[in-house]
Amino acid sequence: MTASLWTRLSNPGHFLRWSGAAGPWLAGLSALTLGLGLYLSWFVAPPDYQQGETVRIMFIHVPAAWLGVFFYGSMTLSAIGTLVWRHPLADVAQRAAAPIGAAFTLVCLVTGSLWGKPMWGTYWVWDARLTSMLVLLLIYCGIIALWRTMEDPNRAARAVAILTLVGAVNLPIIKFSVNWWSTLHQPASILRMGGPTIDPSMLYPLLTMILAATILGVTLHLYAMRTEILRRRVRTLTIREAERLDAGAPTLVPAPAGAAPLGQAL
């Protein structure tokens, strides 16, 4: 039952229909939760006794970091879908996810750097978390670049899926080595962001923001997938049109006698 439902939902034609219906609702929901989250984080959450008002950057920074990682995770799943099941929607999903994930990672880096200025006195510190996010952004850039250099979507899908999986294997290693490197070069006196010690008065606004950002990300992803499917349709239709015009060109001379045509292409 669930399998057949999944098959139906994931057929591109069906997908366009249900995502078209769900899109506005999701957009509305994300606007609502985002409004609530921003209200909570600006007006309800208290300023930090140490950091003052600048702590409010966290309410953007942490959700952005989460989504940057979240979209890489979803791309990894899509990559498996492309390579194992050769599902066309998986590669559409992956392609649509990459720029969104990269954008959220960039937002995380920019807000982190803005937060760093008052906290550390400088816009950039080679803090382990920020550095890991920077590497993640670089990997996103590589994936997007590889996609842009391959014209044929099918070939690009395979190549990008392989690269995504190699990156997924590497990301924990990178995280681990950056942590090692960071503890080696500077004392672990860095400001802890988030963490379980956070006060409930900040925790609930933060959780609301994370939820809002996730819904927003999923909504953006859905729309990006629709755009990608439509873009491929345009491409296919253009090729069809070229083929149709080409069919009017002069055709072959008749087959020589004696040779038996075995089969003919459609």
Next chain:
Amino acid sequence: MRLSVTNLAVRRSGRRIFAGLSFALGPGEALMVTGRNGAGKSTLLAVLAGRLKPDAGEVRVAEVGEASLPECLHVVGHRDGLKSALTAEENLAFARDLLGAPALAPAEALAEMGLAHALRLPVAYLSAGQRRRVALARLLVCRRPLWLLDEPTAALDTASQAVLAHLMARHRAGGGLVVAATHQGLGLADARELRIERPVPPAAGGPGDAAWDAAETVA
């Protein structure tokens, strides 16, 4: 060995190359693939060689034991697979070690192609026709039942074409198969012919129909 192809369809970059292609070949048989430029002759050979995945249909081999299709065929095509910096002998010896099933020594194979003098010459010094003959000598260095030849006579003079025709006849007499894409005749006696023609899409068909069709290709 037997080769059977059923209902083969290939798209490249979303473009339909051919569809519904079927044929079967038994021991000693040869197939000439003809059709105008861009009709998909090379694509068909690429599918048979296992370099390209078909979108539909299947290619089957029988009577070859456990070997998969790419392991029982030779490909000689536009790209000759020769390294310019290596001598003809080294190129052939490499192919023999890589592909296994050694038959003739590189020197003997080159002699058959009338290139005994080029044995120790780097391939870079050879003309296009000579390179093609070195590539064809690979057919003799390893024993493989199916020969896939893409325009094998390109750049060959009449004498070499006769040698090739003789080799193919001998290969077929020994139970081998030949599939050759060609513009001109190859001297393949009683070869069957497969003409690939450009697909003619349905002339009529509303935009809605076409849009649905396009969705299917994404599916």
Next chain:
Amino acid sequence: MISAFRALVARDLTLAARVGGSGALSLVFFLMIVALVPFALGPDLNLLSRIGPAILWLAAVLATLIGLDRLFQADEEDGSLDLMTGAPAPLEVVVLAKVAAHWLTTGLPLALASPLFGLLVALDGTAMAATALTLLVGTPALTFVGAVGAALTASIRRGGLILAVLVLPLMIPTLIFGVSAAQSAIGGTVPFATPLTILAALSLIAAVVGTLAAAAALRWSE
């Protein structure tokens, strides 16, 4: 399968020797980067000897990229790759052989030449030996990671730049542990063996992941 492996390695080594391409060139490039650093930082030998291992490692990472784009592309262009896909040996063995040959002509000379270049940045004996050892252990990881990028970009014309963008982020862990091991040999809180063992582990992981991924990328690359 063994004979196919041997034939591939022998062929690639012969080609590298005859064409005189990437192997010697990456050594020259290595030397060039090491020579450029003092021009940027100033000829302060104390400073140079302190960051010497880092310079050598950075130069090694960049020098690995030289010639990497041709690793599979050359075979893809002239049709040799078709020959290899038709071989009874699995494509993974082909990849392993080609990467091994590539490492023998680029990574190994780098590691062997590094003590010599260490002189330029005033490394003492221990530091030189340690850096050479870390390069010996770590450059296979660089080559295998690079091979994935080379396989992915084999059919892209002018794939060199995109190759660098793809693989450099993935080389960061190797760089971190390579430099860290070399630094710890000349003083520091960490024992030499710890980062060196991790570096060896990284090379092994890269060998497995790199071989599988590169073979997957080459299969059906059309």
